[in-house]
Amino acid sequence: MLNKDNQYIKSLDLKSENINSYGSFPFHLPVIRNFTELFFHPNVTYIVGENGMGKSTLLEGIAIKYGFNPEGGTLNFNFSNYDSHSILDQYLRLAKGVYKPEDHFFFRAETYYNLATNIEELDEDGSSGPKIIDSYGGQSLHKQSHGESFFAAFTNRFQGNGLYILDEPEAALSPLRQMSMLSRIHELVEEGSQFIISTHSPIIMAYPSSKIIQLSEEGMKETNLEDTDHYRTMKQFFEDKDRLLHHLFQ
Secondary structure, eight states: OOOGGOOOEEEEEOOGGGGOOOSSSTTTTTHHOOOEEOOOSEEEEEEEEEETTSHHHHHHHHHHTOOOOOOOOTTTTTOOSSOOOSSSGGGEEEEEOOOOOSEEEEEEEEGGHHHHHHHHHHEEEHHTTSSSGGGGGGOGGGGGGGGHHHHHEEEEEEEOOEEEEEEEEGGGOOOOHHHHHHHHHHHHHTTOOOOEESSSOGGGGGSSEEEEEEEETTTTEEEGGSSSSHHHHHHHHHHHHHHHHHHHHO
16 A cells, blocks of 8 residues: 555655764764665655664654654653764754644654653653553553563554654564564554654564665665565574574584
């Protein structure tokens, strides 16, 4: 399915004319040094690649540029536990679609604990209206396993007609849960949502109506699932596990 009506972010470009040097963070990252204009899929766009290529930094820059809190949440969250985000957003140019999303969420695996804590603090304060945790299923995110609390956001908080930017959502999910997440992504796409996802999981990146952008030392290129390094590595491992382990342990 290709639904251009829910393309809330159309493209991303770099204000390279404002960059004085590529010698420091985040400009030294391969994705920035070799940046080319990025066009997003109306449904799902995956940003994949090895560690150190700049996936999370790029995703963070996109989210902040759109108006999200650096540590995640909806556009309404403004908490900060540690101001560690880069200045990349100041050098990005976003082209937005005609329509604005009715729902929105920036999911960061590494700061989800901080988000859960902020939700509890706001609910204890009582001045923010109805309890925020009710939109996450009603149970404290701290009183669930890591994977269950992640999945509570995907199943309960994401409401459709939304823009969802997800950084490594598979971090605490079992393979079965990852497949369940694919099903949830499909439901939300059918309801007019757009996803931008950074992931290492071949399962998560298997959604058919999507675009996969692989980052490498040479920059970024569009590819398909079977040609990603992640898929090839996992396929090779399971097809010839004993030989690979033999070489690894030499």
